[in-house]
Amino acid sequence: MNSTVIGMIIGMAVVTYIPRLLPFVLFKGKEMPFFLQGVLKNIPYATLGALIFPGVLLIQDDITYGLLGAAAAILIAYFGANVIVVVLGAIAVLSVYSIFIPL
Amino acid sequence: MAVTALEGEAPQFRQGLQSGVSIAIGYAPVALTYGLLAKTTGLTMTETVLMSLIVFAGASQYIALNLLALGTGAFEIILTTFIVNIRHFLMSTALNEKSYEEDGLLKKATYSFGLTDETFSVAATKPGTVTAGYMFGLILMAYSSWVICSGLGHLFGASLPKTLQESMSVALYAMFIGLLAPSMKGAKKVIYLAVVAACFNSVFTVTEAMSSGWSIVLSTLISSFIIEFIEYTKRKKGGSSGE
Structure with a gap:
């Protein structure tokens, strides 16, 4: 086993845990100003927007692949389906697509 | 309790x-x-x-x-x-x-x-x-x-x-969409938040202005601030203009 790689992995673990942990320690029991509370409540939805685009369009070289997957997910989600159904549905649509149009 | x-x-x-x-x-x-x-x-x-x-x-x-x-x-x-x-x-x-x-x-x-x-x-x-x-x-x-x-x-x-x-590479993106969609229904604010962040992140990514980690942080922060600020100013002006 390569000890440099193990050391690197431990280092990665430490620097990944710190930003996850710190806010719980720093802001423990602190009441945030009203405006900042509003901003923090916005973060989940803004994060989701940034996580989806443009990433979903870039999953394959062929941009229509990502577009189709996103469109399928949006459509299924629009009809109020459970998240699992949305995930499986998008996979199914893309499986069918790649059978007909090989990448 | x-x-x-x-x-x-x-x-x-x-x-x-x-x-x-x-x-x-x-x-x-x-x-x-x-x-x-x-x-x-x-x-x-x-x-x-x-x-x-x-x-x-x-x-x-x-x-x-x-x-x-x-x-x-x-x-x-x-x-x-x-x-x-x-x-x-x-x-x-x-x-x-x-x-x-x-x-x-x-x-x-x-x-x-x-x-x-x-x-x-x-x-x-x-x-x-x-x-x-x-x-x-x-x-x-x-x-x-x-x-x-x-x-x-x-x-x-x-x-x-x-x-x-x-x-299956689409799976996680589909999950994000599945999580976002129910919150978007009837909440214009959620739509604006997601769209503004998506636009900023797309611009940062296409222009290769920064690493993807920073790009997500910045676009999230910008969007959350701008939308909150707009709502805040609207609310201050009085209930008639803000829906």
């Missing part, structure tokens, strides 16, 4: 496990591919699984493999990991606001280890407060899938059909 909390513990955990199923499905192909790539990069089974066990952060594990293959030094890889994962600071701050107050710091510090884009998105879009029991269930489900599938990927990743591997 305390009694309700105690009684609520087990169902909370089970509810967390259930909410974690979609993440577990989404993680499976990503972790399988990670395991396969780790093998091709020359990592042993132990190193591959260890990274998933103690780092538990998809994007940075992929990037680490990429950099290893390029012959990059350990320090640079650790630094890049830090930059990629700094966005979790923002997510933890937001989740801290939503967390159940009676859960002590020890519990919160424990579940903060399991905060990823996905566990955060599920917990943060859940109505009401987030208890430690719920977080433990949610994370246990996601984490198990991540670690087990990393090992499986190292073992037999190469034998998965290519078409399936490819179509």
